[in-house]
Amino acid sequence: MAIEGSLDVNGDRVAKSLDGLITLVKDDLEQVNRTIVDHMHSPIALIPQLAGHIIAAGGKRLRPVLTLASAKLVGYEGDRHVKLAAVIELLHTATLLHDDVVDESELRRGRASANALFGNQPSVLVGDFLFSRSFELMVEDGSLAVLAILSRASAVIAEGEVLQLITANDTETTVESYLQVICSKTAALFAAACRIGAVVADRPKVEEDALAAYGLSLGIAFQLIDDALDYSAREAELGKTVGDDFREGKITLPVIHAFHAGDEEEKAFWRRCLEKLEQEDGDLERATALLAKHGSVTATIQHARQYGEEARSALSIFPDCPARQAMLDVIDFCIERAY
Amino acid sequence: MAIEGSLDVNGDRVAKSLDGLITLVKDDLEQVNRTIVDHMHSPIALIPQLAGHIIAAGGKRLRPVLTLASAKLVGYEGDRHVKLAAVIELLHTATLLHDDVVDESELRRGRASANALFGNQPSVLVGDFLFSRSFELMVEDGSLAVLAILSRASAVIAEGEVLQLITANDTETTVESYLQVICSKTAALFAAACRIGAVVADRPKVEEDALAAYGLSLGIAFQLIDDALDYSAREAELGKTVGDDFREGKITLPVIHAFHAGDEEEKAFWRRCLEKLEQEDGDLERATALLAKHGSVTATIQHARQYGEEARSALSIFPDCPARQAMLDVIDFCIERAY
Numbered sequence: 212m213a214i215e216g217s218l219d220v221n222g223d224r225v226a227k228s229l230d231g232l233i234t235l236v237k238d239d240l241e242q243v244n245r246t247i248v249d250h251m252h253s254p255i256a257l258i259p260q261l262a263g264h265i266i267a268a269g270g271k272r273l274r275p276v277l278t279l280a281s282a283k284l285v286g287y288e289g290d291r292h293v294k295l296a297a298v299i300e301l302l303h304t305a306t307l308l309h310d311d312v313v314d315e316s317e318l319r320r321g322r323a324s325a326n327a328l329f330g331n332q333p334s335v336l337v338g339d340f341l342f343s344r345s346f347e348l349m350v351e352d353g354s355l356a357v358l359a360i361l362s363r364a365s366a367v368i369a370e371g372e373v374l375q376l377i378t379a380n381d382t383e384t385t386v387e388s389y390l391q392v393i394c395s396k397t398a399a400l401f402a403a404a405c406r407i408g409a410v411v412a413d414r415p416k417v418e419e420d421a422l423a424a425y426g427l428s429l430g431i432a433f434q435l436i437d438d439a440l441d442y443s444a445r446e447a448e449l450g451k452t453v454g455d456d457f458r459e460g461k462i463t464l465p466v467i468h469a470f471h472a473g474d475e476e477e478k479a480f481w482r483r484c485l486e487k488l489e490q491e492d493g494d495l496e497r498a499t500a501l502l503a504k505h506g507s508v509t510a511t512i513q514h515a516r517q518y519g520e521e522a523r524s525a526l527s528i529f530p531d532c533p534a535r536q537a538m539l540d541v542i543d544f545c546i547e548r549a550y
Numbered sequence: 551m552a553i554e555g556s557l558d559v560n561g562d563r564v565a566k567s568l569d570g571l572i573t574l575v576k577d578d579l580e581q582v583n584r585t586i587v588d589h590m591h592s593p594i595a596l597i598p599q600l601a602g603h604i605i606a607a608g609g610k611r612l613r614p615v616l617t618l619a620s621a622k623l624v625g626y627e628g629d630r631h632v633k634l635a636a637v638i639e640l641l642h643t644a645t646l647l648h649d650d651v652v653d654e655s656e657l658r659r660g661r662a663s664a665n666a667l668f669g670n671q672p673s674v675l676v677g678d679f680l681f682s683r684s685f686e687l688m689v690e691d692g693s694l695a696v697l698a699i700l701s702r703a704s705a706v707i708a709e710g711e712v713l714q715l716i717t718a719n720d721t722e723t724t725v726e727s728y729l730q731v732i733c734s735k736t737a738a739l740f741a742a743a744c745r746i747g748a749v750v751a752d753r754p755k756v757e758e759d760a761l762a763a764y765g766l767s768l769g770i771a772f773q774l775i776d777d778a779l780d781y782s783a784r785e786a787e788l789g790k791t792v793g794d795d796f797r798e799g800k801i802t803l804p805v806i807h808a809f810h811a812g813d814e815e816e817k818a819f820w821r822r823c824l825e826k827l828e829q830e831d832g833d834l835e836r837a838t839a840l841l842a843k844h845g846s847v848t849a850t851i852q853h854a855r856q857y858g859e860e861a862r863s864a865l866s867i868f869p870d871c872p873a874r875q876a877m878l879d880v881i882d883f884c885i886e887r888a889y
Contacts, residue, residue: 253709255712255716313670335648337708343707349701353694359689366682
């Protein structure tokens with residue numbers, strides 16, 4: 212079955228590796244999308260307009276799909292996973308709205324970002340609204356365990372975003388700090404999304420933890436590739452502006468790698484561009500050339516592969532089944548979209 | 551007993567009317583303050599720095615005090631009200647941080663606002679962090695009823711803020727729209743803060759509703775006076791910049807009143823200043839003079855008095871006791887701070 216429309220896949224082989232997951236949860240995912248649309252409703256028309264702009268733009272719905280697949284993997288037969296998958300996407304959307312304000316991004320999912328189109332003010336407030344709505348939905352579901360997981364994840368995401376802000380423009384940022392940022396801002400929600408699949412099914416702690424470990428490693432791999440793509444992808448395929456991280460002075464693994472491998476003159480170049488943000492025409496091209504010279508994008512992808520292996524191994528406690536296979540394939544999808 | 555330090559009271563008579571409430575809950579309030587400080591902690595140092603800046607600035611702690619007083623009024627003897635009062639203040643602080651970003655405010659509680667001092671980006675993210683933390687604290691408390699009340703209140707607050715943004719710069723805004731804004735952005739949290747006092751004590755619905763009705767009317771009265779003070783207070787006493795609403799083109803009741811009472815030339819003045827935001831030296835003084843000419847501040851205070859009476863009458867189902875008296879006195883405090 213072919214994947215249609217908005218999925219930002221780059222070719223057949225890659226498409227196929229996400230295909231299994233989407234096919235697996237197709238009916239549930241349609242319900243999730245309906246639940247999301249229902250819950251972004253408000254009598255204040257600007258709210259569904261702005262929220263609808265970002266939600267309708269699509270995206271892969273990777274996080275809610277992981278909740279649905281995790282529930283399927285552990286044999287869950289109820290319907291709570293649909294509502295909770297919608298909660299995950301609403302939370303994610305709220306953080307995207309605030310991220311784009313913080314980063315002053317102009318593109319999101321290949322369209323004008325909400326802040327570029329509607330302004331920063333409603334983007335902040337509609338983010339708050341979606342955040343609150345996601346908690347209202349959790350309360351409807353009625354599980355304190357789920358509320359604990361997602362209120363914790365939300366706090367960790369905010370901490371990661373603040374840490375990212377602090378390490379921005381600091382070329383001395385360590386690999387460890389960088390990993391802490393991406394664990395918090397990205398992987399924590401992947402982990403929570405997967406863990407909830409086991410929680411709704413009331414499965415033993417060991418399965419809950421295995422799914423969370425899978426989600427965490429997958430999320431790290433996903434973000435590593437995202438950061439590699441920021442220096443290597445073609446804009447139309449990525450749905451975002453290439454070089455955003457460079458222009459903002461964000462310190463990601465490709466840069467950390469190239470900085471440490473570089474000579475004094477190269478280090479001075481990175482400091483001028485990323486610390487002082489004194490950038491000229493041709494600097495992004497030079498940055499890309501330096502990454503190529505030192506194999507920094509390749510090294511980042513290699514790092515992602517290692518986390519991919521950890522994600523793979525976390526699923527080894529589950530018996531082979533279509534859900535497990537699809538969740539293994541998604542690891543390849545996350546990494547191979549770099550090519 | 552005298553009130554010390556940071557309370558922004560204007561004279562003995564007024565101070566006395568809040569004094570009863572503070573004395574009543576003094577020990578609990580100290581615990582609330584400790585709980586707040588504990589829960590804004592994070593290994594990311596910027597988070598407690600920024601959160602501490604706004605929280606240490608004080609403010610009246612009116613909302614958590616209302617939770618404590620409401621619990622006392624219905625005879626609650628446990629300790630859950632302390633944690634939940636801290637939740638209320640953390641939620642309130644999160645909305646203040648986002649408000650100040652949205653409004654581009656430079657002053658808050660008489661000090662530089664967090665956004666002015668630390669920038670918009672960390673203010674948005676630390677707001678998100680405090681929001682998440684407040685939900686983590688609610689989960690620790692373990693009551694789905696409380697989570698339902700406060701997730702709903704948060705969504706309503708965000709709706710109110712968006713509606714305020716939409717009605718800004720629109721001199722045709724109706725009194726009804728204005729009341730919807732202040733009910734949502736301000737009074738909803740007052741109502742929730744009071745309702746929770748009855749919920750923790752497991753009191754009958756009629757008492758819960760009476761406390762919520764008291765909080766709602768008190769919150770409306772409080773915001774009406776706040777909007778009146780924006781045109782009439784002395785800056786040092788208010789702890790914020792007088793004329794902020796005017797400069798931002800916010801449409802509040804004093805303006806709606808003066809606009810409707812004004813002739814065509816006056817209406818043109820308001821449109822130029824508040825819709826087109828074409829403001830010149832002397833415009834704020836002219837606005838204040840027009841409000842005086844039409845008695846618009848007085849009319850706003852009169853409106854607040856009516857809501858004060860509703861708040862008073864909501865408490866009539868409770869027997870006379872020190873808690874009830876203190877909660878009646880706080881109505882006068884909220885209104886009389888206008889003088």
